[in-house]
Structures are given as C-alpha cells and as structure tokens.
Amino acid sequence: MSTSSHTLEIRDLHASVDGHEILCGVDLEVRSGEVHALMGPNGSGKSTLSHSIMGRPDYTITSGSVRLDGEELLGLPTWERAAKGLFLAMQYPVEVDGVRVSDVLESALHARGERADDLGRRLHVEAERLAVAGEFLDRGVNVEFSGGEKKRAETLQLAVLRPRFAILDEIDSGLDVDALRDVARRIEAMTAEDHLGVLAITHYARLLTELRPDRVHVLMGGRIVASGGPELADTLEEAGYDGLARELGVESLAVAAVEAPVDPFADPGF
Amino acid sequence: MAHGFTVDAARALTGPEWLAARRVAAAERLVDAPWPTAGENLWRFSPIERFDPQRYRPERTPPPQWHGLDPSLASKGVVVGGFGDLDDGRFRDLLGSVAAASEDVFTVLHDAFLTDGAFVHVPAGVVVDAPIVVEHGAGTEGTAVFPHTLVVIEEGAEATVLERVVSDDATRLVVPVVELVIGDGANLRYASVQQHGSGTWQVALQRAHLGRDATLRASAVALGGDYARLRSEARLEGEGADSDLLAVYFGDGEQTLDFRTLQDHAAPRTRSNLLFKGAVEERARSVYSGLIHIRPKAQRSDAFQTNRNLVLTEGAGAESIPNLEIEANDVRCSHASTVGPIDEEQLYYLETRGVPPAEAERLIVLGFFDDVFDRLAVPALVEPLRAEVDQKVGRLSSGA
Numbered sequence: 005m006s007t008s009s010h011t012l013e014i015r016d017l018h019a020s021v022d023g024h025e026i027l028c029g030v031d032l033e034v035r036s037g038e039v040h041a042l043m044g045p046n047g048s049g050k051s052t053l054s055h056s057i058m059g060r061p062d063y064t065i066t067s068g069s070v071r072l073d074g075e076e077l078l079g080l081p082t083w084e085r086a087a088k089g090l091f092l093a094m095q096y097p098v099e100v101d102g103v104r105v106s107d108v109l110e111s112a113l114h115a116r117g118e119r120a121d122d123l124g125r126r127l128h129v130e131a132e133r134l135a136v137a138g139e140f141l142d143r144g145v146n147v148e149f150s151g152g153e154k155k156r157a158e159t160l161q162l163a164v165l166r167p168r169f170a171i172l173d174e175i176d177s178g179l180d181v182d183a184l185r186d187v188a189r190r191i192e193a194m195t196a197e198d199h200l201g202v203l204a205i206t207h208y209a210r211l212l213t214e215l216r217p218d219r220v221h222v223l224m225g226g227r228i229v230a231s232g233g234p235e236l237a238d239t240l241e242e243a244g245y246d247g248l249a250r251e252l253g254v255e256s257l258a259v260a261a262v263e264a265p266v267d268p269f270a271d272p273g274f
Numbered sequence: 275m276a277h278g279f280t281v282d283a284a285r286a287l288t289g290p291e292w293l294a295a296r297r298v299a300a301a302e303r304l305v306d307a308p309w310p311t312a313g314e315n316l317w318r319f320s321p322i323e324r325f326d327p328q329r330y331r332p333e334r335t336p337p338p339q340w341h342g343l344d345p346s347l348a349s350k351g352v353v354v355g356g357f358g359d360l361d362d363g364r365f366r367d368l369l370g371s372v373a374a375a376s377e378d379v380f381t382v383l384h385d386a387f388l389t390d391g392a393f394v395h396v397p398a399g400v401v402v403d404a405p406i407v408v409e410h411g412a413g414t415e416g417t418a419v420f421p422h423t424l425v426v427i428e429e430g431a432e433a434t435v436l437e438r439v440v441s442d443d444a445t446r447l448v449v450p451v452v453e454l455v456i457g458d459g460a461n462l463r464y465a466s467v468q469q470h471g472s473g474t475w476q477v478a479l480q481r482a483h484l485g486r487d488a489t490l491r492a493s494a495v496a497l498g499g500d501y502a503r504l505r506s507e508a509r510l511e512g513e514g515a516d517s518d519l520l521a522v523y524f525g526d527g528e529q530t531l532d533f534r535t536l537q538d539h540a541a542p543r544t545r546s547n548l549l550f551k552g553a554v555e556e557r558a559r560s561v562y563s564g565l566i567h568i569r570p571k572a573q574r575s576d577a578f579q580t581n582r583n584l585v586l587t588e589g590a591g592a593e594s595i596p597n598l599e600i601e602a603n604d605v606r607c608s609h610a611s612t613v614g615p616i617d618e619e620q621l622y623y624l625e626t627r628g629v630p631p632a633e634a635e636r637l638i639v640l641g642f643f644d645d646v647f648d649r650l651a652v653p654a655l656v657e658p659l660r661a662e663v664d665q666k667v668g669r670l671s672s673g674a
Contacts, residue, residue, distance in 0.1 A: 058626055060622060061618075061622070081625070081631070082622065082625040082626055083625040083626075083628050083629055083630045083631065083634075086625065086626055086627060086628035086629075087628045091626070091627075092626045094623065094626070097623070098617075098619045098620050098622075098623035099620075100620045100623065100624065100637075100638060100641060101641050101642060101644065101645070102640065102641025102642060102643070102644025102645060103624075103637045103638060103640075103641035103644075107637055107641075108624060108627050108629060108637070109627070111624075111627075111629045111630075111633045111634075111637060112627045112628035112629050115628055115629060115630050115633065116628060144641060144644070161627060165627065165628065
C-alpha cells in the first residue's frame with residue numbers, strides 16, 4: 005500500500021462482552037510510522053480493544069468511533085476493515101486445517117483487488133527474513149506450529165499484506181528471545197520502510213526493549229489511565245501495575261476477572 | 275407385495291444359464307423376505323420407510339465400460355472383462371462368496387436380478403501399474419439395476435481399480451455389490467465415485483476379504499443420489515493384513531448419504547484405519563455408523579476409526595455413531611467422531627486477514643477435506659473432486 009501518512013483514530017470507545025462493559029471510553033491516535041505500546045494488567049481490556057477495532061462479532065460496541073483517515077470503520081465487517089488496511093496479529097493464532105498461508109494471502113489480496121502473481125516469491129523472501137522453515141508454508145496455517153512459529157507466521161502474513169496499521173495482540177507471548185528479536189526487527193523495518201503504524205498490546209516490558217515505542221499507554225479498568233514516552237514503561241517496570249494504580253488513584257485494575265487463558269510462556273516477573 | 279421383483283422376472287432376464295439358475299434361487303428366497311424398516315438398528319436414521327419397490331422394474335443391467343486398458347495386460351494373464359470371463363467356471367464360485375458373509379435383503383435382491391458385471395483377475399506376482407478404470411451404467415427412468423464388481427488379486431500381485439457411476443435426475447434404483455478378494459501379500463488400491471442424480475436410490479455393499487500381509491487402500495467418494503447408502507466392509511482374515519478405508523461425501527438439497535462400516539479383525543497382528551469425512555448443507559442429511567470388531571484370535575491388532583462431519587447450514591444434519599466390539603485383550607483401538615458447524619474462530623481468523631466470509635468458508639471446507647484428498651487411493655481423482663466440492667460450497671454461499 006502507499007507510504008503516505010495515515011491516521012487510526014479511536015474516540016471514546018465503549019465495548020461490552022456478554023452484557024459486561026469492558027471498555028469504558030478509550031481514546032487513542034496512531035499515525036503512520038509510529039509505534040504505540042498499550043500496556044495493562046490481565047483483564048484490563050487489552051484484547052477486547054484489539055477485537056473491537058477489528059469487529060469481532062461477539063463484541064458489542066455501545067458508543068464511540070474507530071476511524072481510518074476519517075472514515076468510520078465501526079459497522080463494517082471484519083474483512084473490510086482488514087481490506088482497508090488494518091491487520092490484527094492474534095495472541096492465539098487459530099489453526100485452520102488444510103488451509104495454507106498462501107491460500108489465505110491469495111484470497112486476501114484478491115479481495116482487495118490486488119494481483120497475487122508474485123505471492124510465492126514474496127512468501128519466500130519473508131520466510132527467509134523471519135526464519136520460517138519452508139515446511140510451515142506447506143501445512144495448514146498454524147497447524148502443529150509451536151508458539152514461536154505461530155508468531156513468526158503472523159508476522160510473515162503482516163509483512164506480505166503490508167497493511168497501514170498493525171495491532172499486535174501480545175505478539176511477545178510464546179516467543180523465545182531469538183524469535184522475539186526476529187519478529188521485532190521485521191516490524192521495525194516495516195515502520196521505517198513502509199510507514200506501518202503499530203499498536204503493540206502487551207503485558208510485559210520485554211517486548212518494548214526489542215520494539216522501541218514512540219508512545220506508551222497504560223490501560224486499566226477499561227480506560228487509558230496514563231500515556232507518555234518510552235520512560236513510562238520504565239516507571240511501570242519499577243512500580244508495577246499496582247503501584248501505578250495507587251499513584252494514579254485508580255481503583256479497579258481489571259474489569260473482567262480473567263480476560264484470556266494464562267499465558268504459559270510468559271515471564272514470571274513484573 | 276405387488277412389485278415386479280418376482281421369480282418369473284428374474285428368470286426372464288437374458289444371459290448365461292448358470293447365472294439364470296443363480297438368479298432364480300435368489301428370487302425364490304426373496305419371496306418371503308421382509309423389506310427392512312427404520313426400527314432396525316442397521317437402518318436407523320435412514321429413509322427406508324420411503325422405499326417403494328413398486329416404483330421400479332428390474333431390467334438387464336448395462337454391461338460395464340472399460341477405459342484406457344493397457345493391451346499388454348492380457349499377455350501377463352490379467353483378465354479385465356465381464357461375466358463372460360467367468361464362464362469357464364474357475365472363479366465362478368467366488369462370485370457372491372464375499373457378499374454372502376454380509377447378506378441383507380438388498381444383496382439377495384441383487385443376486386436375483388444380476389445379469390452382468392465387471393471381473394478383474396490379477397494372477398500371482400503380477401504388478402499392474404496403470405489404474406484399471408471401469409464405468410458402470412445406472413439404467414433408465416423407473417428401472418432397477420444391479421451392477422457387480424468382482425476383483426481377485428492373487429498372492430503378491432498389485433493393482434489399482436477405479437470405478438465410477440453417474441446417473442441423471444430420473445427415478446431409479448441402483449443396487450451395486452463390490453467384492454474384493456485380496457490374496458496373501460497382495461496389494462489393492464480401490465476407489466469408487468458415485469455421482470448420482472437427484473432421483474436415484476442407491477443401496478450398495480462393498481466388501482473386501484484380505485489374506486496374510488495383504489493390503490487394501492480403499493476410497494469412496496459420494497456426491498449424489500436422493501438416498502445413497504454404502505456399506506463398506508473389510509475382513510482381515512490373514513495375519514498381518516492391513517486395510518485403509520477412506521470416504522469423502524458432500525450432501526446438498528434433500529439428499530441422504532448413509533454409510534455403515536465394518537473393520538472386522540479375524541487374525542493376529544492385523545491393522546485397520548478408517549477416515550470418513552463429510553459435509554452437508556441445505557436440508558441434506560448424512561449418517562455414519564461404524565463398527566470395529568476385534569475377534570478373539572486377533573491379538574496385537576491396531577484399529578482406528580475417525581468420522582468428521584461439517585454441518586454447513588441450519589436445516590442440514592449429520593449422525594455419527596462409532597462402535598467398538600473387542601474380544602481380544604492385547605489390542606490398540608481408538609475411535610473419534612465429530613459433528614458441527616464451521617468453527618467461528620477459524621472464520622474470524624481468516625477475516626482478520628481480509629478474506630471475505632464466503633471465501634473463508636470455501637477455504638475452510640476445502641481444507642477440511644484436504645487430508646483425505648491427500649490419501650485418496652487414486653491421486654488423479656483429487657483435482658476433479660476438489661472442483662466438485664468447490665462448486666457445492668460456492669452454490670451455497672452465492673445463495674443459488
């Protein structure tokens with residue numbers, strides 16, 4: 005896609021799941037080439053935000069807006085949001101038996117009116133850059149991939165599709181140090197070369213040492229309670245979410261008891 | 275019963291004398307045989323109550339057609355022909371001997387009106403590389419036809435047999451019987467494809483008997499018919515025998531596709547594997563009922579059975595009933611069965627890449643069949659079959 009400047013603008017977003025309000029007014033603005041980190045404890049609404057932006061069917065948006073270059077995305081089906089330039093790298097990429105990455109990307113490119121003639125070559129180049137073994141391209145997408153292989157494969161799809169904005173939902177979970185570095189380097193290159201805008205959602209600061217953010221936001225209780233430069237991540241590392249919450253006078257850290265399954269690969273600290 | 279399946283009708287059909295005598299004997303047994311009812315376990319979930327023999331008249335079954343036969347086969351002693359090749363009597367006793375072990379009223383009906391069929395004989399040690407392709411006729415409107423296939427692969431021989439039957443949308447009854455006799459150390463790859471029209475009732479039996487260290491790779495593709503039933507059975511008679519039964523089915527409209535399977539282990543160290551995968555849409559139904567039977571002598575055997583069903587629309591339905599009967603104590607057996615719609619998580623995942631829902635559904639359905647496509651006994655079937663499934667899925671998502 006073009007390398008001109010684009011804006012993803014989230015305004016006063018309220019969303020609920022099964023009748024429970026999870027997002028209670030989120031404001032965020034990401035521009036092309038910027039990396040924003042969104043941090044928050046478990047249950048703070050991080051994944052809900054990513055799925056609300058993407059239009060997951062079982063999430064209800066009660067008010068607010070999500071605009072891409074001024075165009076309202078709420079109300080559009082998920083695939084159209086993707087076709088307009090959003091990409092969600094999932095925390096738990098779904099296994100799809102018998103459907104190869106190339107099948108998925110070919111359909112996605114065709115759906116937005118692009119040719120897929122050199123898809124094989126692009127896949128090859130990206131597989132090399134991301135150290136994805138060729139056999140993974142021949143299997144069903146994510147089927148029998150390790151946690152790290154899944155995240156490399158998500159990044160590979162992101163790199164081939166070249167969206168305007170990427171939402172990375174805990175892309176660091178399940179990754180070892182090498183994989184984290186490979187993935188972060190590829191994404192950084194995309195921000196520099198293709199002006200990709202990034203919203204990186206994470207629980208842990210370790211991603212931010214690899215993927216250096218321009219802005220850091222802290223989500224608690226369904227609201228962004230603090231925004232700042234990269235130094236905010238350092239503050240958070242020292243004080244922890246509890247400490248920051250006390251400092252800010254925020255009562256509720258979490259709105260949902262457990263938002264996602266416990267990540268077995270996560271860092272124990274923090 | 276005031277239908278046309280009488281002893282006189284069986285006698286009146288043309289053909290060799292030995293076959294006529296066989297028909298009459300079967301027709302006499304048919305006189306007192308009751309038609310099955312849905313109350314019987316073997317017919318559970320079937321529309322057998324709708325079966326009306328008065329709608330069909332028995333007729334001479336069209337002789338099978340052979341395609342692309344290698345002329346050098348005859349010099350190797352390979353016989354690929356019709357029942358005329360049974361006239362010398364050497365293999366005549368084998369005709370019906372496999373099916374007789376799994377008789378029901380439709381196999382008796384088959385015997386009572388059997389006029390011709392396909393006969394394949396591969397002598398000991400002969401390897402036939404190219405697939406032997408046979409096309410069966412399905413008769414004309416209002417007729418009942420009885421295609422038969424007898425395949426005899428002798429010790430250490432190898433062959434691939436592909437059978438296909440196609441019919442139009444007229445009302446008809448097709449009752450095929452396929453008998454596969456696989457000798458010690460022999461290897462048979464067998465595939466059948468049915469593309470019946472919407473007015474066809476098919477009640478088929480396919481049964482194999484395997485000798486010591488014999489191997490069967492069998493695939494069934496079921497796409498058509500108003501009601502299309504296939505009993506698929508393998509009896510592992512010799513130690514070390516190995517059978518693989520696969521099926522792909524896709525029902526739409528008002529179809530019922532019905533599968534009853536048997537993996538019958540009668541000797542030690544035998545192995546069987548079964549993978550049946552199907553999809554139903556609109557108001558179609560599918561039935562899978564399968565039994566693994568490990569007899570007392572079949573120690574140290576392995577048997578696996580998997581049936582998976584995709585139900586693509588709300589009005590469609592699938593039944594899946596796996597069963598085990600194990601009479602030996604040193605065996606490995608497992609069965610798995612699933613019935614369900616397309617996974618919402620998979621759909622959403624593909625949509626987040628920018629794949630529209632109808633296209634995502636198409637990819638997921640084709641992907642669902644991918645592992646069984648990969649293992650089909652005749653690889654040349656895969657592309658046309660994939661195209662056929664593609665078309666069926668496309669029909670649904672375009673709302674046609």
